[in-house]
Amino acid sequence: QEQPKTGGTLKVRINADIRATDGLNRDANTDTVLHQIFETLVAYRADLTVGPALAESWKVSDDGKTYAFTLRDGAAFHNGDAVTSADVKWNWDRRMDAANQWFCIPFFDGSQGLKVEQVTTPDPRTVVFTLNAPNALFLAQLANVQCNGWVASPRNVGADGKWIADSAIGSGPFKLKEWVKGQYVALERFADYKPVKEAPSGFAGSREAYVDEVRFMVIPDTAASETALFAGELDVLPDLESSRVEEAKSRGMTVLSTQGLSWTAILLQTKDPLLSNVKIRQALAHAADINQIAAARTNGVAAGDPSAVAQASSFFDGDFLKWPEYDPVKAKALLDEAGYKGEPIKIQTNTRYQGMYENAVLLQAMLTAAGFNAQLEVLDWAAQLDNYLAGKFQIQSFGYSARLDPSLMYGVILGDKATDPTAQWDSKEALDLYTKSMATTDPGQRKALFKQLHALMAKDVPILGLYYEPSVDAVSPKVKGYSVWPAANPRVWGVWKSE
Amino acid sequence: MVRFVLTRIASAIPTLILVSVAVFVMMRFIPGDPATLMLGDLAQPGQVEAMQHQMGLDQPVVVQYLIWVGNVLTGDFGHSIGSGQEVLPLILDRFAVSSTIVFLAVLVASAIAVPAGMLAAWKQDSLRDIAVVATSTFLLSIPSFWLGLMLMLIFGLYLGWLPIVGYVPFSRDFAQAALYVILPVITLVLVESGPIARMARASTIEVARLEYITHARAKGLSESAVMWRHAFKNAFAPTLTLIGFVLGSLLSSIVVIETVFTIPGLGRLLVDAIYARDYPVVQGSMLFVAFIYVAVNLLVDLIYPLLDPRVTA
Amino acid sequence: MPTADKNTMLSVRNLSISVGPSGKRIVDELSFDLASGDMLALVGESGSGKTMAARSILNLLPAPLVTTADSSIRFEGQELIGIAPKALRRIRGAEIGMVFQEPMVSLNPAVTIGEQMAEGLRLHRDMSRAEIKDRSLAMLERIQIRDPGKCLAAYPHEFSGGMRQRIMLASVMLLKPRLLIADEPTTALDTLVQRDVLDLMVELTRENGTAVLLISHDLGMVSHYVNSVTVMCEGKAVEQGSSIQVLHAPQHDYTRRLVDALPKRSAGGSRKAVDGPPLVEISNVVIDYPGRPRLFARAERKRAVDGVDLTVRRGETLALVGASGSGKTTLGRAIVGLVRPSGGTISFLGKAIANDRSADAREQRRDMQIVFQDPYSSLDPRQSIAEIVTEPLKLDTELDRKRRTARMDEVIEEVGLSRDLLERFPHQLSGGQRQRVAIARAIVRRPAFVVADEPVSALDMTVQKQILLLIRSLQERYGFACLFVSHDLGAVEQVADRVAVMQDGRIVEIGDRDDVFDRPRHAYTRALLDAAMLIDRRFADGAGARKAVAQ
Amino acid sequence: MIARALGRPGLKFNAIFGIIVTGTLILLAVFGPWIAPYDPLKLDLPSRLSGPSPLHLLGADEFGRDVLSRLASGARTSAWIAFATVVFALITGTVFGVLAGFLRGWVDRVIMMVNDAFLAFPGLLLALGLMAVIGASREGIILALGLAYMPIVVRVVRASVMSIREREYVEASRVMGNSEIITMARHVLPNCVAPIIVLATTMFGWIILSESALSFLGLGVPPPAPSWGNMLSTARPYIGQAPHLIILPGLCISITLLGINMLGDAVRDWLDPKM
């Protein structure tokens, strides 16, 4: 193992410019960049358990209702100010202020069960959260990557109470150096960073940085970014298309991959006159060879997974793979039983996300082979999303953002279709199981609940899960210490460049 | 002169209004909106509506339009929904990039193609002519993005001579900037030389048939003097119109090249904004593109009389 | 065959021009000599190769045309065929100047007059800028261009056809070339200006000992100014000799036909049968053209016709003569409704028709027709001759196809066109034939009134004569009235019953033909006639011509 | 032109080449499905990204679909779109161009104002908008490209109508007593035909290019139906692995355009009375 060395510039691709630095106006690229600058109290480890970040440790009361976090020793903002518990509370209050439209508010205001009743700061290094009831997801939501619930310096906000444009004073291992809009975001190493003791894993643990500068290059075009990587103009290319792995390897790049958390699924509109018939849905499940689709799409990196529990998750085991097996003959029989007479079924997809498009093409071929009259309808992504939100589709090739806990994933697909068109699975029984899974903190019990949920889903087929999009990153051979993890967001600490 | 320019600009106003209305209506017609896109599958119930309300998208389209027009008239093009940047500086920034490449390309293409076309026409059916005709027809037949990809593959990837992605403004580092614009400019030059050379050739052939060219020869002028002093202006006039057209249309179609070479230009801004349903940016840049189009046409009309005095501005 | 003597300047031998090295011959074994200070005319029918012969001297043949190997053109002892390009350029412009046939297209529209005049001087003569300018100004003055200073900075399109023709001539003569080739230098000019220009040319010849090769179809002019003549027909020189000899005692058949075709006053004078009721009445008509929009000033309107009163009676021919640009065409177009008068009334058969675009007025207008000044551009290039001639008949719903064809055949015969032309298109006809098609189209519906705008100006003598006779005979047969617009007094004399003279948009004199020709009252009419007499009359009167030559 | 140097006689080289290429394109468009060895949509995952082989003569794409079959089927798509777009743009453009050029006055002003707005409006947005409204379809592309090219036709037609309406034979028709409509139909329109035909051949090539550019940006012919443009754009990621996927459709476009441009030149020469 080579010894880490400091210095150099690391160039990482992002496919679109970041949106802002306040964490409220966000997308995946924004999350990635800002999490290098800012720190949440706790963060996910690579095995999806929650570990220390800004808080070096925490204590949960016996009733499971209070969480006391101790801030990392020596934690400081990029402007030199020490990070205090008051800063944590200030950030929390700001986030929970409805005027700021933080989209994670529902996770903490009781509307989904969990409610943070109080935040107190007994001393500068201790901050205490009091909940309405014990909750399995509190830490997970605090660590939620997309929520950007990190702690920023109050100096980021001007006298008018508004975030100063492009200001980014955090406590992370890198500070913002320059943001050239549309071109790149440059970060430089924060020399006074004091890492926690725990070894780095995921977003948690030590964030010791080695490179002097990191440049997140905005390269929207995939092919161009690959070319740039091969030509040595780029060091890290996150999210390499699985089909491009061979090519990258043949050009001497290091390709790293691991199971992912973004569930790729085929949505079925159970309110559709045709698809409301469970036999037809079952026929669909029998017609689709999810293992072949997964293999073709991910080049064998990921296996098919019909359940809402990812293989990367600690809850996963073989039971979650139980599903109507691939059997076109049976599919045909079921179709006949259901009285299907070749009515056209439209599969909505888009070309913005190649995975969604290719899955749709493969599915269409399989459905056609099984006697369905399936047609592709290629839409603009925004239009497809609109349809998703309104429930306006028969079949849609879709992919969910990463959810780091199975309950969260079930939470997304479960619901009352009458009030929430984004709900895919409208089942009272399942909803009860899901609610239980959140209130229970014991992992063993939760796992059992998930199994029950999955068994129900395999009967009902409200959605056709395909696989979890693996994280596959390609890095130049000069880059050392880089690793991938299920949450997929690249981390540039712990990375150095050889020679 | 002043009056002419003013009336021309005034006559462009209905065009601009029409464009702005069309853009506005069309953008609102297309399914999907910025709030949806921003939240995606992470949206919690009610959040999309709240965001739409905050963006003012829940108001009637007519009201939205009038508010927008009112603001534009006071010079306020609004802020980008995506990045929160002010729209006008954003557009000007990106336009500086696109126009550098487009103007450079059109300039070089004209400087090569016009003389080539004219020299070819001067000796019709000579070997030189055949070479020019064959080359320009060939260039005319290559899709620009394909050519761009091939050049990128050869010079960037295999030979490694030139950078492939990105852009450096000339104001920052001239030598670097020059390196970065070479490939996109060459691609555009190759693609646009075809039509310009053909036009120059055709109009020169037309002019060379005319009596005053013979008359210039009868005066004892050398062939090159006849060509540059007598044929050039007359043959260049129609070519200028084409160059103006190329210039105008390139500014809106350069997005393809910007995509290939990852150049943060106006075209990409527009297309990305369309995909992201960033209404203020789409509206602003469309209006800007239309304005530039009108301005280029005006410029051509102003130069034209210098070449052909029969046409008064 | 002439033989070269010592002071021969230009000696052309066996000049043959063919389309491509082995194609059809356009000029066939042409030989002639020209001495310094002398004038030689090439005359002949349209398309006989005059222009090409002249162009070949400066090696300026258009693309597929070439001179054959055994041709020889010697200029001051130097062979010009096959001469090196550099030596040729020294001769072009400096030693041999050429004035092209079409003044409208011989000047570069994008270069100022001053620059185009100076160019030759700068190239061939060692002169300072100021000198060049002085010379140019002096020359422009001599050719009677008003305000020569302004002229130098102007562009060709700002001048009338006649002015451009004079400017062309000036720019060539400015260099005082040893040999001047002038191809139809006066076609666009009225008789007055025509005389001035030719006089100037003669003067220069005297001053500098310049030899002139003049190409013209105008025998009157040739006889007046030129000593020796070569008559060409289908590429061959059919007759050569002194102008008096050739024109007064033509030997060759073709020459005889040419000379016979010269217009002469029809015997019997004005016909008296024309005292019918007025057909067209024009009173106080004013016509303005909207001027070009100016940058700072308001558009200047141009008054083309300024308060004209005119009556045309049934069955008569009223000739409208006058200088180029005096408003003749404009008036004719206004009568048939193509131009709207800005004042005054035009009535046809007692009904006011000006400014009336209703279907009713259209109906009525079918009774009057126009033969345009330029027949070629008035024929749709995509219609066959048969279609062109029958088209007006289609408006008559009573006529079926058969009757239309019968009517067409009749008219075609009347205008003397052969039936095998019917399937051809306008570009496949000669100028004279096209003119006749235009006339056929105009009379096929038997209109009561026809405006004939310069129906003969583009034609050579023989064809011209045929057309004039045709008009006369058709008129006798159908009794239609005709407004005959022309600058050619010879033609007018031949066909007109009455004559109106226009100057600057006004009618300055109107009366019976004989009255106007023999007893002109207005000074302008007199000047016009004098100029014409000088040229035409002297030729008619052989003694006068001889006297002129002897001078 | 080239043939003149190659030594005539007979047809010119460009005409021959143009006719052969266009003829092949038409044949492919009509008989493509019968010539193609496979269904262009049939997946064959084991052969994905494979190069030319006896099984797939021109190789297979990222889904193992037969490239030859897809090219043949793409010819049909491209040709049909180009053809329909040209017809659409020509008909609408000619109608408006003739109206504007012949009637002048306010009709002209209104038409030209709208026309300028169309010209100043990036075709890309038009395509996106229409596609969103009509749904991704060939008809959407035809309409979008047609509307994008119509203003050019309007301009060309208007210009030639304006020059022709000043000709004396048009005046002659009026003097004859013909109504404006007859004059327009009988004398003005037929004489605009030459520039319109030349424009049509040129436009055919432009439209194939534009369609491929649109497809390249993901706005063209909706997959999985193949068009040369969308084949090119979906093949882009495999440029190094399976270069044939990008070279072949590119070549098809270039050769077709070359043929059509040459045919256009030949038509131009043929219609030019001075040649």
Ligand SMILES: Nc1ncnc2c1ncn2[C@@H]1O[C@H](COP(=O)(O)OP(=O)(O)OP(=O)(O)O)[C@@H](O)[C@H]1O
């Ligand atoms: N470029 C050319 N190619 C082939 N034939 C030509 C060309 N130019 C002229 N001709 C032919 O050459 C012949 C002679 O033409 P030319 O211009 O010398 O006649 P012209 O005697 O000057 O007649 P006009 O009195 O009408 O001017 C004509 O029959 C004409 O059709």
Ligand SMILES: Nc1ncnc2c1ncn2[C@@H]1O[C@H](COP(=O)(O)OP(=O)(O)OP(=O)(O)O)[C@@H](O)[C@H]1O
């Ligand atoms: N379309 C026009 N626009 C502006 N001025 C015009 C136009 N047509 C003619 N004129 C001007 O009107 C005047 C009369 O022209 P017109 O054509 O009637 O003369 P003409 O007597 O027929 O001359 P010519 O003998 O040369 O044919 C001229 O000064 C001319 O320059």
Ligand SMILES: [Mg+2]
């Ligand atoms: Mg001639």
Ligand SMILES: [Mg+2]
């Ligand atoms: Mg006239």
Ligand code: NI
């Ligand atoms: Ni005459």
